[in-house]
Amino acid sequence: MTTTTVPTAPGAVPLIGHGLQLWRQPLRFVTSLNALGPVVRFFTGPAPSYMVTTPELVHRLLVTDARAFRKGRLSDSAVPQVGTSLLMDIRFPGLGHYDSHRRHRRTLQPGFHPSRIAGQVTAVRAVAERATAARWRDGRVLRVDRELLEMACAASSYAVFGCPERAAAVGAGLVAHLERAMYWRAVAPRWTDRVPGSHGFARSLTRLHSLVASALAEDAAGGGDDCLVSFLGRTRYDDTGEVLSPEQIGREVVVALVTGTHAAGNLLPWVFHELARHPEAEQRLHGELDTVLGHGRRPVEAEDLPRLTYARQVLFEVLRLYPPVWLLARRALEPVRLGDVELPEGAEVAFSKYALHRHPALHRDPDRFDPDRWLPERARSLPRGAYIPFGTGHRKCIGDNQAVTHSLTMLAAIASRWRLRSVPGHRVRPHARIFLDTGPLPMRAEARR
Numbered sequence: 001m002t003t004t005t006v007p008t009a010p011g012a013v014p015l016i017g018h019g020l021q022l023w024r025q026p027l028r029f030v031t032s033l034n035a036l037g038p039v040v041r042f043f044t045g046p047a048p049s050y051m052v053t054t055p056e057l058v059h060r061l062l063v064t065d066a067r068a069f070r071k072g073r074l075s076d077s078a079v080p081q082v083g084t085s086l087l088m089d090i091r092f093p094g095l096g097h098y099d100s101h102r103r104h105r106r107t108l109q110p111g112f113h114p115s116r117i118a119g120q121v122t123a124v125r126a127v128a129e130r131a132t133a134a135r136w137r138d139g140r141v142l143r144v145d146r147e148l149l150e151m152a153c154a155a156s157s158y159a160v161f162g163c164p165e166r167a168a169a170v171g172a173g174l175v176a177h178l179e180r181a182m183y184w185r186a187v188a189p190r191w192t193d194r195v196p197g198s199h200g201f202a203r204s205l206t207r208l209h210s211l212v213a214s215a216l217a218e219d220a221a222g223g224g225d226d227c228l229v230s231f232l233g234r235t236r237y238d239d240t241g242e243v244l245s246p247e248q249i250g251r252e253v254v255v256a257l258v259t260g261t262h263a264a265g266n267l268l269p270w271v272f273h274e275l276a277r278h279p280e281a282e283q284r285l286h287g288e289l290d291t292v293l294g295h296g297r298r299p300v301e302a303e304d305l306p307r308l309t310y311a312r313q314v315l316f317e318v319l320r321l322y323p324p325v326w327l328l329a330r331r332a333l334e335p336v337r338l339g340d341v342e343l344p345e346g347a348e349v350a351f352s353k354y355a356l357h358r359h360p361a362l363h364r365d366p367d368r369f370d371p372d373r374w375l376p377e378r379a380r381s382l383p384r385g386a387y388i389p390f391g392t393g394h395r396k397c398i399g400d401n402q403a404v405t406h407s408l409t410m411l412a413a414i415a416s417r418w419r420l421r422s423v424p425g426h427r428v429r430p431h432a433r434i435f436l437d438t439g440p441l442p443m444r445a446e447a448r449r
């Protein structure tokens with residue numbers, strides 16, 4: 001197949017191509033492409049983009065042929081706003097894209113070592129305990145989406161800053177400003193700087209950089225806590241011995257906070273939504289929590305997490321059905337062949353984990369919530385690349401362990417004491433922007449007795 005025989009998604013309109021479909025019903029649009037072929041052409045402007053729909057080709061894109069691609073459009077739109085960081089296309093003099101990323105990643109990786117993350121469990125549990133004690137009451141209807149986003153923000157701020165006062169100063173509102181403006185910058189036309197949220201964005205960015213500067217100053221004076229900022233302040237590139245500049249540390253912190261808050265914080269509302277719709281799964285989860293934590297429900301500790309196997313299956317199933325990072329893209333650095341398709345240099349290639357995770361050829365009854373898919377013997381039969389909530393290859397999420405540990409801890413702390421019930425008449429409509437969320441999610445809290 002050449003690029004001329006690649007199928008084009010139906011319904012393109014002049015000038016904006018499929019932009020309206022992607023804007024109005026993004027999830028329906030990306031899943032509809034599964035049936036058209038392994039590579040499908042679509043348009044959001046005059047130049048074509050290509051959607052890859054099979055695990056084999058996604059694996060080629062992210063692993064086998066990864067050197068032939070860079071990040072592309074999303075990185076290009078975010079860099080002028082928040083600067084270059086590990087998540088974007090970072091470059092060092094004399095090194096290409098791949099080697100620049102590798103050098104930077106090697107330097108940051110120890111900051112996310114599992115032992116450091118395990119050390120955060122007690123603080124993350126305390127975040128959930130404090131929030132539920134403050135606002136949750138038996139029978140009260142809560143905006144569960146906001147509650148859990150705030151908890152995720154407090155948990156990731158703790159991972160970043162260590163010191164509880166500084167973590168408290170971050171606040172979900174500040175992080176939400178950043179996420180909102182980054183989304184609008186990515187989708188708004190290039191000719192305008194005036195995207196919704198830009199004003200709050202500038203203030204939030206300055207505030208975050210100043211929190212980082214004071215944390216680094218405190219560290220230099222010998223009073224800092226062991227946290228991501230203090231690790232980043234100490235780490236050095238192993239080839240030159242150079243340290244990261246405070247500005248660079250600030251940029252990495254923006255990414256860690258936005259993804260830690262929004263990607264992880266959007267996951268738990270989906271978990272409670274699915275548990276409320278599947279009482280048998282909820283009962284199994286409660287049974288496991290009662291066994292592991294005892295009927296007195298002692299607080300969850302890091303050592304308990306490996307024993308929460310069903311809770312982990314529930315989480316993995318929600319990551320399949322509602323992958324928070326639902327769409328990703330790359331740009332070809334050179335002419336490249338994907339399967340039977342020749343792509344020119346500069347081609348934008350996207351893939352959707354939402355579509356891949358619901359592909360009927362890969363997952364039986366793909367729209368059904370079934371945590372037992374993740375029983376080891378069943379999970380083993382999945383083809384490579386069919387389940388990649390955290391990506392794969394050299395750019396796989398560096399915060400995957402943190403996201404799973406924090407989410408499991410909060411799930412255990414909440415579900416050991418609370419059950420959340422759907423509110424009759426409320427329909428959940430997924431919002432797919434940078435991250436996939438439930439939108440407003442009112443649920444009734446019931447204390448477990």
Ligand code: HEM
Pocket residue numbers: 086087088105156255256257259260261263264267323324325328329388389390391392394395396397398399400402403
């Ligand atoms: C449920 C939570 C999360 C999900 C689903 C998620 C998903 C992802 C995905 C899919 C990628 C790969 C992007 C690509 O290939 O272009 C990624 C990269 C990344 N994530 Fe996450 N993430 C989550 C949480 C976090 C957290 C908690 C942090 C930091 C504390 C984080 C930091 C990053 C960074 C820095 C990268 C870039 C890695 C690189 O390019 O080397 N993420 N994430």
